[in-house]
Amino acid sequence: MRFHSRKWVKPGDLNANKTLFGGxxxxxxxxxxxxxxxxxxxxxKVVTKYMxxxxxxxxxxxxxxVEIGIEVIKFGVSSLTLNCEVRNKMTRETILTVDNIIMVNLDENGKPKPHGKTKIEYVRDRLAK
Structure with missing residues (x-):
């Protein structure tokens, strides 16, 4: 799994217990x-269909x-199925996991649109073309 972004936990991110709010x-x-x-x-134009x-x-x-890792587990016709792990960068402890997140590709009218992708592409590879 590749960890793509990091977030700094700030006071506004906390719950009543002074820990990171799940929402x-x-x-x-x-x-x-x-x-x-x-x-x-x-x-x-993409939307979250399912978690x-x-x-x-x-x-x-x-x-x-905290850092957020995402990986593709399936390419659908108009969707991508992802999984996710959020972990504490300092301790490497996993904060949460989500096994399936389905994201849907949309057309200009907001309807599912085939994307034609079958594998992960990296921006550096697109730039080389």
Missing amino acids: KVLAWVDEEAALYTIIQLENK SEINFMSSAKEGDI
Whole structure:
């Protein structure tokens, strides 16, 4: 799994227990999944269709740095299925995992659109073409 982004846990990210609020982490995951899909499919119009069970395993506190890892597990006709791990950069403890996130590629009318992709592409490879 490749870890693509990092977030710094700030006071506004905390819950009443002074640990990282689960809803904040899920917002970060959803945003990261969308960004990853936009880059892979080369289309700004994507939506989250589904998130499987979310397994919270540990937390983080103010000042910690967390990193978000995403990998593709399946290319569909108009979708990508991803999985995700969020971990504490300092301790390497897993904060949460999501086994399946389905992102859908859309056309200009907001309808599912085939993307024609079958494998992961890296920007450096696109630039070399």
